[in-house]
Amino acid sequence: MIDLSVLLEIKSQLAIANTLHVLSFVIWVGGMFVVYNVLRPVATVLLKPNQRLPLMSQVLSRFTAWVWLALILLWISGIWIILLYGGMANVQPYVHAMMLLATIMTFVFLYLVFAPLRSLKQAIANKDFKSAAKFLARIRWIIFTNLSLGLFIIIIVNIAKY
Numbered sequence: 001m002i003d004l005s006v007l008l009e010i011k012s013q014l015a016i017a018n019t020l021h022v023l024s025f026v027i028w029v030g031g032m033f034v035v036y037n038v039l040r041p042v043a044t045v046l047l048k049p050n051q052r053l054p055l056m057s058q059v060l061s062r063f064t065a066w067v068w069l070a071l072i073l074l075w076i077s078g079i080w081i082i083l084l085y086g087g088m089a090n091v092q093p094y095v096h097a098m099m100l101l102a103t104i105m106t107f108v109f110l111y112l113v114f115a116p117l118r119s120l121k122q123a124i125a126n127k128d129f130k131s132a133a134k135f136l137a138r139i140r141w142i143i144f145t146n147l148s149l150g151l152f153i154i155i156i157v158n159i160a161k162y
């Protein structure tokens with residue numbers, strides 16, 4: 001029989017870890033949703049390339065800074081929950097799927113930050129808006145990929161859990 005105080009301790013840790021987990025993916029996935037579906041189309045209609053490209057570059061720089069934080073918290077809280085459940089052997093298959101897809105999302109994010117986003121900032125610093133537009137188009141597809149994966153994880157986890 002498991003001690004009641006131990007059970008309460010596990011439950012309160014689960015509450016904290018789960019809250020951090022949900023906050024992290026809301027910031028990451030929700031942020032990508034707004035950038036992709038709201039900000040980018042409005043900026044394309046209203047702004048000229050020499051205004052739109054620096055705007056998108058600065059928005060993405062600020063957003064990726066928040067994603068670093070969310071990403072770290074997401075992994076820490078996910079691993080914390082797994083440990084509270086007693087390790088990988090005790091978690092449902094959907095958690096394995098979540099970790100696999102989250103690993104892909106993490107590498108895609110790292111690629112975004114260290115390749116096209118860096119090149120976008122450089123092109124804007126050089127006032128080379130033609131190249132900047134090319135890098136932003138690549139970033140658009142990368143965000144679409146990670147947004148789709150993030151939404152897919154949220155859907156499969158909730159279907160599998162309930």
Ligand code: HEM
Nearest residue numbers: 018025074075078079081082095098099102150153154157
């Ligand atoms: C962007 C990536 C991720 C998304 C969108 C995501 C999404 C979710 C969602 C929607 C839940 C259910 C929350 C609830 O019902 O309260 C959840 C739970 C969980 N996640 Fe993630 N997650 C991600 C990454 C990760 C990672 C990297 C790990 C492991 C290191 C992880 C481990 C877990 C665990 C262990 C649970 C609890 C499952 C359960 O209660 O049965 N997740 N996640």
